[in-house]
Amino acid sequence: MNSIASNRLIISSGEKIDDGRSNARNLAEAQTNEEYTIKEIKSVDEDLKNFLFTLGCYKGETVTVLSVLCENYIISVKDARYSIDKDLAEAIIV
Numbered sequence: 001m002n003s004i005a006s007n008r009l010i011i012s013s014g015e016k017i018d019d020g021r022s023n024a025r026n027l028a029e030a031q032t033n034e035e036y037t038i039k040e041i042k043s044v045d046e047d048l049k050n051f052l053f054t055l056g057c058y059k060g061e062t063v064t065v066l067s068v069l070c071e072n073y074i075i076s077v078k079d080a081r082y083s084i085d086k087d088l089a090e091a092i093i094v
Contacts, residue, residue, distance in 0.1 A: 027073060027089035030065045036094035037062055043091045055082055057092055065089075 030036055038061050041049050056078040057063065066074040071086040 025093065027063065027065055027075065027084075027092045027094060028086055030094060032065050032067060035062050035064050038092055038094055040093045041091055042093050048088070048091060052088065052092065056080065063092065063094070 026042075027036070038057060038059055040059055041052055041057065043049055052058070061077060064076045066076055066081065068074075073084050073086070073089045075082055075084060075089075
């Protein structure tokens with residue numbers, strides 16, 4: 001049986017390869033230039049939730065990670081670009 005090691009996955013030849021790239025759980029794990037739909041904002045801090053809401057980050061809205069530099073995420077929401085830190089990116093569940 002032939003197997004290939006790729007991105008911490010071991011798969012047998014002939015099987016479908018799933019490296020998890022399209023299955024990001026939050027924006028910190030998202031691929032750049034790929035559009036995601038926000039499923040929820042996961043935080044106990046109401047001020048944080050309200051802040052993200054003012055940016056347009058709420059359930060059902062689409063968001064794209066444009067770039068990542070030193071734990072700063074440039075995102076696009078509603079034709080606007082914002083810079084958020086890793087903590088905010090982890091709170092946005094996609």
